[in-house]
Amino acid sequence: xxxxxxxxxxxxxxxxxxxxxxxxxxxxxxxxxxxxxxxxxxxxxxxxxxxxxxxxxxxxxxxxxxxxxxxxxxxxxxxxxxxxxxxxxxxxxxxxxxxxxxxxxxxxxxxxxxxxxxxxxxxxxxxxxxxxxxxxxxxxxxxxxxxxxxxxxxxxxxxxxxxxxxxxxxxxxxxxxxxxxxxxxxxxxxxxxxx
Amino acid sequence: xxxxxxxxxxxxxxxxxxxxxxxxxxxxxxxxxxxxxxxxxxxxxxxxxxxxxxxxxxxxxxxxxxxxxxxxxxxxxxxxxxxxxxxxxxxxxxxxxxxxxxxxxxxxxxxxxxxxxxxxxxxxxxxxxxxxxxxxxxxxxxxxxxxxxxxxxxxxxxxxxxxxxxxxxxxxxxxxxxxxxxxxxxxxxxxxxxxxxxxxxxxxxxxxxxxxx
Numbered sequence: 001x002x003x004x005x006x007x008x009x010x011x012x013x014x015x016x017x018x019x020x021x022x023x024x025x026x027x028x029x030x031x032x033x034x035x036x037x038x039x040x041x042x043x044x045x046x047x048x049x050x051x052x053x054x055x056x057x058x059x060x061x062x063x064x065x066x067x068x069x070x071x072x073x074x075x076x077x078x079x080x081x082x083x084x085x086x087x088x089x090x091x092x093x094x095x096x097x098x099x100x101x102x103x104x105x106x107x108x109x110x111x112x113x114x115x116x117x118x119x120x121x122x123x124x125x126x127x128x129x130x131x132x133x134x135x136x137x138x139x140x141x142x143x144x145x146x147x148x149x150x151x152x153x154x155x156x157x158x159x160x161x162x163x164x165x166x167x168x169x170x171x172x173x174x175x176x177x178x179x180x181x182x183x184x185x186x187x188x189x190x191x192x193x194x195x
Numbered sequence: 196x197x198x199x200x201x202x203x204x205x206x207x208x209x210x211x212x213x214x215x216x217x218x219x220x221x222x223x224x225x226x227x228x229x230x231x232x233x234x235x236x237x238x239x240x241x242x243x244x245x246x247x248x249x250x251x252x253x254x255x256x257x258x259x260x261x262x263x264x265x266x267x268x269x270x271x272x273x274x275x276x277x278x279x280x281x282x283x284x285x286x287x288x289x290x291x292x293x294x295x296x297x298x299x300x301x302x303x304x305x306x307x308x309x310x311x312x313x314x315x316x317x318x319x320x321x322x323x324x325x326x327x328x329x330x331x332x333x334x335x336x337x338x339x340x341x342x343x344x345x346x347x348x349x350x351x352x353x354x355x356x357x358x359x360x361x362x363x364x365x366x367x368x369x370x371x372x373x374x375x376x377x378x379x380x381x382x383x384x385x386x387x388x389x390x391x392x393x394x395x396x397x398x399x400x401x402x403x404x405x406x407x408x
Contacts, residue, residue, distance in 0.1 A: 050407075062357065066284035076275045078276050079270075080212065080213050090283065095198070
């Protein structure tokens, strides 16, 4: 198992952000996390990433930071840098081999090549989301954690992401939180419905 | 270049590039320090002598640094970029060191204008005073980058940053003013070296706990 969670719970002071949950995700498995707003989907994904620590319970994730890709509610990029500069920064920090080629390939695939030298502040929300997905895939992570990845994507962007996830699901481990169950559902072997 | 140094260089270069684009930190620091020196020039009686002027120089420098530190982590707060850096496999202290070096560059740039202005308005700067400024800059940026990272995630960051930073900066002001006006300036310079050494190591080692739970 790549991820094991036993009675994992998260509280911020008196507020319970995530009720105790238990689940396992196998290597090359896909976990679909669903639930209404405020049920703790984002909190759970941040716990799996290591951006937050559980208040109670046991959580084991069998990859280190270099093998983990994350798309969150926020794009995790710099608005005053261009797409190319953002990906170059992360490519350096992740020691991505053949960085320039990899960045070029991702920008091309997600339809951002022509705007690669524009600042992110000039991007639409959908373009920024595409860039966030490029950033998460840059280092070819073993575990990909996606929080509402289809947010703001147009039909073309969503179709590109569908193809990407379809290919990744065969060789990588995915944890996806979404309301768009129809898109991820066919890929998911395990479902976790938060209440 | 080693991996750690390459990470620090990439992060510091990113901050310098952001400032070149946005130009919202350095111009503010320059205007503030010059305006403050002009105000002090007219506020200080002509017969007050050089020593009070040195004291006022340090007040101007510390508050100019505070202005820069208040902006230091703003790009990381926007769009969750700090989470992106925290998730990256680099040593997290490299994030702090990159920010410290970039903040130091902005402070030195402000001083390149402020110190000649001080010499013009008040008194020429002695070598020990210049050494004091250089050493205090290191301590200000090392400690300031750490406490600014603590403050940035808070709703009341504008209040918290000075409350955390100014008490920690008091020894730097003591050392800086001492190196500027005392006959035994070298003792104060040694004190600043000691402060820089201890607090730089503490900030370097504790940054990881500031940005993670």
